Amino acid sequence: MGPVPATPLSTGAHTVEVGGVALRYHVSGTGPVCLAHPGGPGIWWDYLRMPAVEQHLTMVYVEPIGTGESGRLASHPHGYTRERYAQALDRLIAHLGVRRVHLLGHSHGGFVTQHYALKYADRLAGIILYDSAPLTGPEQFADAAARMEGFAAAHADAHGLPDVLDAWRSVPTISDDEAMTAVVQRLFPAYFADYWGREEEFAAARTAVRGTYISGFDERMEPVLIDDRELLGSVMTPTLVIVGRHDFICGPRWADELHEGIPSSELVVLEDSGHFGHLEEPDVFARAVAGFVASTAGA
Numbered sequence: 042m043g044p045v046p047a048t049p050l051s052t053g054a055h056t057v058e059v060g061g062v063a064l065r066y067h068v069s070g071t072g073p074v075c076l077a078h079p080g081g082p083g084i085w086w087d088y089l090r091m092p093a094v095e096q097h098l099t100m101v102y103v104e105p106i107g108t109g110e111s112g113r114l115a116s117h118p119h120g121y122t123r124e125r126y127a128q129a130l131d132r133l134i135a136h137l138g139v140r141r142v143h144l145l146g147h148s149h150g151g152f153v154t155q156h157y158a159l160k161y162a163d164r165l166a167g168i169i170l171y172d173s174a175p176l177t178g179p180e181q182f183a184d185a186a187a188r189m190e191g192f193a194a195a196h197a198d199a200h201g202l203p204d205v206l207d208a209w210r211s212v213p214t215i216s217d218d219e220a221m222t223a224v225v226q227r228l229f230p231a232y233f234a235d236y237w238g239r240e241e242e243f244a245a246a247r248t249a250v251r252g253t254y255i256s257g258f259d260e261r262m263e264p265v266l267i268d269d270r271e272l273l274g275s276v277m278t279p280t281l282v283i284v285g286r287h288d289f290i291c292g293p294r295w296a297d298e299l300h301e302g303i304p305s306s307e308l309v310v311l312e313d314s315g316h317f318g319h320l321e322e323p324d325v326f327a328r329a330v331a332g333f334v335a336s337t338a339g340a
Contacts, residue, residue: 049137050074050099059132063112065104066133070095073338074139075169075330076130077102080148082121083221083255085109088246089147091319093327098143098334103133105153108253118253120260123156123267130157134164143334145169148291148316152177155269158278167279167337169330172288172316174295175302176268181295188289192231199237205230221252232316234287239321246320273302280306281333285314285321307333 049055054067067086075098079089086102086109094100104111106129107121114120130153134142143166146154151173158168174181189209196202208227215221229247230236236243257265280303284296293310300308309329314321 050101050139057133057136059106059129062106062114062129064106064129064133065110067102067104068099069102070098070100072098072331073143073166073334074099074101074137075143075145075334076100076134078105078126078130078144078146078150078153079103079108080150080172081105081108081252081255082126082149082257083108083253084148084225085251085253088250088317089319091323091327091330093323094319094330097327097331101133101137101142103130105129105150107255109251116260118256119258119262121255122259122265123153124160126153127157127160131161131164140164141166143167143169143337145171145330146173147171148173151291152267152269155273155276158276158280159269159272162276162278165278166339167281167333168276169281169283169333170296170299171283172285172291172296172318173282173299174291175270175273175298176295178266178268184292184294185290188292189231192287192289196230196237199230201230201237215254218252218254221254222250225250225252231289234285234313234315234321236315243320270298270302273299274304276303276306279333279337281329282306282308283311283318283326283329284309285311285316285318287313287315290316 052068056063056065077089079086086104107113144154151170154168204227208224282296282300284293300306311318311322318326
């Protein structure tokens with residue numbers, strides 16, 4: 042008897058073509074289907090791996106176009122708008138052959154998820170906005186800068202703090218994949234509630250994280266800015282908002298705005314997490330996600 046042919050939801054790595062560009066994705070776990078869109082833009086997918094969630098759900102981890110092993114636009118590193126990401130997601134969901142899925146977006150992936158829910162809601166059973174925000178731009182950056190100052194004050198004696206702060210200042214100078222990866226790795230401790238207190242646990246993840254440089258400009262070299270605050274009331278898809286109490290980049294202020302703006306949304310605050318609650322509090326995170334999916338699977 043020969044090998045069983047792979048299906049779109051077989052465990053392992055797969056590739057599907059979207060508009061002439063290869064989209065890579067990875068399947069693991071069992072249960073209702075949940076797609077996971079990573080952040081950045083440009084952070085490679087594997088930091089978002091959620092073994093505790095995979096015990097309850099079939100997780101489909103997306104490598105967004107332009108990132109990791111997925112193909113790049115001819116205009117790379119420019120042109121990666123939310124609509125392009127959403128179109129790629131829509132093609133992937135159709136390829137999977139599941140009538141309705143759950144979509145989890147982490148950080149920048151949450152911006153993509155909000156956009157998808159506003160334009161392609163008929164494919165969704167629910168969305169999970171994980172450490173995200175309703176906007177980008179000066180207001181969001183000012184909040185992140187202030188929270189970074191709080192992080193520095195709270196960890197003033199940490200051996201690695203000067204390098205983290207130097208990396209934060211260097212973010213605007215990133216212009217290639219090598220610099221993107223280096224800055225993300227150097228900034229890594231700032232994304233945790235207590236990285237240095239649990240350094241042995243998280244050091245391998247820091248070494249492994251990688252990034253692709255995405256410019257933040259569209260094909261016309263216009264900045265890709267986001268402000269969904271006036272649109273949140275139009276999101277009718279069941280929504281779970283998850284945030285780490287100590288997240289400096291997309292903190293509780295923005296989770297509150299998402300929760301207050303989206304009708305009938307649920308809010309979960311992870312009290313001992315920063316930006317990576319699936320690593321810092323994996324069991325609490327998994328219970329929240331799996332419980333939400335179970336309650337909305339028939340939506």
